[in-house]
Amino acid sequence: MFTTRPTLQGTFGMASSTHWLASQTAMAVLEDGGNAYDAAVAAGFVLQVVEPHLNGPAGEVPILIAPADGPVKVLCGQGVAPRGATVEHYTSLGLELVPGTGPLAAAVPGAFDAWMTLLRDHGTQSLERILGYAIGYAERGHPAVERVGETVETVRELFETEWPTSAALYLADGRAPAPGSLLKNPALAATWQRLLSEAAAAGPGREQVIEAARRTWREGFVADALLAASARPTMDTSGERHTGTLTGDDLASWEATYEDPVTYDWNGWTVCKAGPWSQGPALLQQLALLPDEVTAADVQFDDAPTGSASGDGAFVHRLIEGTKLAMADREAWYGDADGPSAVPVEALLSDGYNSARRALIGDSASRELRPGSPDGREPRLSAHATAVASGQAGFDPLAVSAGAGEPTVARDGVTRGDTCHIDVVDRWGNMISATPSGGWLHSNPVVPELGFPLGTRLQMTWLEPGLPNSLTPGRRPRTTLTPSLALRDGRPVLAFGTPGGDQQDQWQLHFFLAAALRPHVRGGLDLQGAIDAPNWHTESFPGSFYPRAMRPGNVTIEARAPQAVTDGLRRRGHDVEIGPAWSEGRLCAVARDPETGVLSAGANPRGMQGYAVGR
Secondary structure: OOOOOOOEEEOOEEEEEOOHHHHHHHHHHHHOOOOHHHHHHHHHHHHHHHOOOOEOOOOEEEEEEEOOOOOOEEEEEOOOEOOOOOHHHHHHOOOOEOOOOOHHHOOOOOHHHHHHHHHHHHOOOOHHHHHHHHHHHHHHOEEOOHHHHHHHHHOHHHHHHOOHHHHHHHOHHHOOOOOOOEEOOHHHHHHHHHHHHHHHOOOOOHHHHHHHHHHHHHHOHHHHHHHHHHOOOEEOOOOOEEOOOOOHHHHHHOOOEEEOOEEEEEOOEEEEEOOOOOOHHHHHHHHHOOOOOOOHHHHOOOOOOOOOOOOOOHHHHHHHHHHHHHHHHHHHHOOOOOHHHOOOHHHHOOHHHHHHHHOOOOOOOOOOOOOOOHHHOOOOOOHHHHHHHHOOOOOOOOOOOOOOOEEEEEOOEEEEEOEOOEEEEEOOOOEEEEOOEEOOOOOOOOEOOOOEOOOOHHHHOEOOOOOOOEOOEOOOOOOOOOOEEEEEOOEEEEEEEOOOHHHHHHHHHHHHHHHHHOOOEOOEOOHHHHHHOOOEEOOOOOOOOOOOOOOOOEEEEEOOOOHHHHHHHHHOOOEEEEEOOOOOOOOEEEEEOOOOOOEEEEEOOHHHOOEEEEO
């Protein structure tokens, strides 16, 4: 099959990310003797500089790690709701939804502490060396990609009238960053340099310096500036100015934590995901809902012969309907809940439950939101989800669009936040998959002393008590961020992920099936072929981002898909939208053959930013 670029292969190291500078940074760290975890941390900080419209230091990052000599673990870099972030407080302000922008939407920042924890526990290099790459790009500049300027233009009025600190950085001389122009962030460079200077005073040990940096973030000058930003009245998507709820105790008491992944065995693979505080188990549910036998012809619908299972859209139809069922369960059951409200993950992934759910998939497209009853428990949906599912809440076509990713809506303009991704595998067999996001340049005003804004992840919670994803102090908002690792015979083989909000585990489903089932390239997984294959997504469930819309029956599919597939979907009752030829899916992937040690990588050509490197 023709691909946009080759699947890379080598034996030394591989990195794939959503920006070529981050990928090359990761490779530079590997060349310098670092391992996959050193490389991912350095690349993660570079992504904050070169993709500020997609992530920032005060955002969040779930990380899956597979050490060469240990079990797969999840490192949770998703911060919790502050202690003052109660349903009662938000509804007392006249709000029905958490705003999509502004300090009321800010959770405790999680990304920085997660990266530091990873570096401390699994890395080998000094913090000074790891941060040096990001400092260099922030201080000396980097060529701006097209979407940075496009995003800034979308929120120009907001920046100029309400968020002057953001205008000072991103509208210098009244102009948004032009593609290829050098974009600098001297305040961010100074932040990291000051943090390094203060951390170095803690002592010469590598771990001592990292721990001191964590304390400075939580209790020092960084914390002081973040708290001041949270307390500043800020215009948000409600059309009003609000202050946030973040306190010093919130920052000082939170730290990234390790936990076991949720796993599902499919066709000889064990797929590992973060728990139901993410949407990760939805991918596992989609796998559990598949027919007993799936073939390469089913997933190769870019050039499938007429009459094959996928040639008339039959298999794509099944995937879409399975996605709807899994996402309905996500809406009813997922969240950071415990006790009687704990998420019944084992039941949601059980054979009996999914056999009954699979029987709901008929020959025509469903337009209903149909959560199930695992263990006989009755599902409960938020009032807003029920309203959008029944058509009682209107759909704003400007608020949600095909392939949009993670939308946040700013006053007087629609803009798109999104996400980054990085995968790395090294010559020793260490593997990592991470999906940084949040703290976008348009999520909150830039904190002038720091060079970056607060995040907005609390917008994913409901202002209704008693739900698994209700806004609750000390609990994580259910995030869409969902990196993946896949094992064979207990050994890590594949790390992958994508930006894309609610679309992430839809795009990853088709990628994983294609990678697992399609013919191999030079004896290894055809990563690039699986990434390049035409993809799709549905919005036939309540969205995770403000304004939490739903489009019953919707499917958006790339124009490269055969006409027979789109015609078949329409015959089955789907509202098919044809997206641009290269618009669905922004996947990154690395792999390792445990028998030969051969490493491989591929990266998304869509958007002309993703890149894989290795040797």
